[in-house]
Amino acid sequence: MPKQSPAPDWQDLALGTAITEPGSSRYQRTGDWHSSAPVWDLDKCIKCGVCAVFCPEGCIAMRADGYPEADMEYCKGCAICVCECWAACIAMVEEKE
Amino acid sequence: MAERKGMEVSIAIAEAASACDVDCIAAYPITPQTHVVEHLSEIVADGDLDAEFIPVESEHAAMSCCCGCAAAGARTFTATASQGLALMHEILFIAANLRLPMVMVVANRSLSGPISIWNDHSDVMTERDVGWIQVFAENGQEAVDLVIMGHRMSEDKRILLPLMVNFDGFILSHMVEPIEMPTREEVKRFLPDYEPQQRLDIDNPITMGPVGMPVVYTEAKMAAEWAVRDAYKPMVEIMGEFEKEFGRKYKPVETYRTDDSEILFVVMGGISETAMTWVDKVRDAGVKVGLVRFRMWRPLPVEDFKKAIAGVKVLGVLDRHFSPGGPGGPMAQEIKYMLYGQDHAPKIVETVVGLGGRDVNFIDFDQIFDRCKAVLGGAPVPPFELIQVRGGHYGKA
Structure with a gap:
């Protein structure tokens, strides 16, 4: 877990706002500004993995059952997977919350 | 007590930086530069100061180099004036906000439009917001003393900020004045070896100068505000210790x-x-x-x-x-x-x-x-x- 809160008080910042823990960028969740999410129609999905290959964020992984799934903590909602899907089984669904 | 000698003030400042045993000097060597770095380059070339003198291609590069030197943990010094200070502008913020100790002497000179090389305070006054410690000398002796005090202040663990010593271009920089130049031994008693609080070190890797997302930028600026404000007390203390060592008294307001x-x-x-x-x-x-x-x-x-x-x-x-x-x-x-x-x-x-x-x-x-x-x-x-x-x-x- 991150040693430093992503939203520290100013008194808790390292000197000169330095990052003192190497590799801490893995704690940064970068997908918080997407406004829509890819939703797969698994009846049509052929488990080819093209969506995962083309995802510019590398945030689509193939599940144990062979179907793809996006990690919404990193997905930016760009819809490239929708464009690339051979089976046209992905739709972008607007997130209301 | 040190001997009093007639010296050009720029030369005296270079001698003072040398007496402070600085490790790195990065400077752009021509107009609007003064004799400060010219003489320092001679001192280094003569082998009288064991330092890296980096002649760079611009003042922007000079300040960037100084940031690198300070980040590596070196005692860092530079000098500039007028257009040179203006060209350093964006890096000045970085030096301050990365909390990089260094001393820069600024021979205050007017900014161009029309072209001018003479003295006023338009260069430094347009740099009030950069987050540096800023002090003003009114004669050569004060400039020398403030360079020596400046390194001590800048490197103090309670301060850790870059410090700008201002002195009037030409009116002081090119004037021959009687100067009591402290020896290297005397300076060493007052200014111990520099021990950086935080530096670039491959065994303890850190990232200096990362992106400050909106979630952290405001807090970083607050830290910069208090860094400068909190420098007041230790600075006054160091002025007191300087007086004890050298007998010359300095106050924030005279x-x-x-x-x-x-x-x-x-x-x-x-x-x-x-x-x-x-x-x-x-x-x-x-x-x-x-x-x-x-x-x-x-x-x-x-x-x-x-x-x-x-x-x-x-x-x-x-x-x-x-x-x-x-x-x-x-x-x-x-x-x-x-x-x-x-x-x-x-x-x-x-x-x-x-x-x-x-x-x-x-x-x-x-x-x-x-x-x-x-x-x-x-x-x-x-x-x-x-x-x-x-x-x-x-x-x-």
């Missing part, structure tokens, strides 16, 4: 013959020396007038200033720079900030003098004093005025 004065002049830099001589002259004629000078400019010594001017009726402020179409000179603006809303605040007669190397003589002080006397006698406070201009600030009379 006063001269302020006793019973109803009118005080406020000045900064080399003009103070002329002003003191003028004060002596008019005091001898029975006129009660004194002088207040800012030694420390960032952090702004608010309480010291208020104490220095307590009970005074009129302040004559002599700025060396102004903001066209704006609120006048920077020193007057900041004095108003310090005094606004305060009961019995003195009235402020704002003037701008000595732009682009124009001499400031007794006749100018006399003129400003006449304006102050009129205000003391009940005349309305005039708007800020560039008093030495042919044609009159507000048109021909």
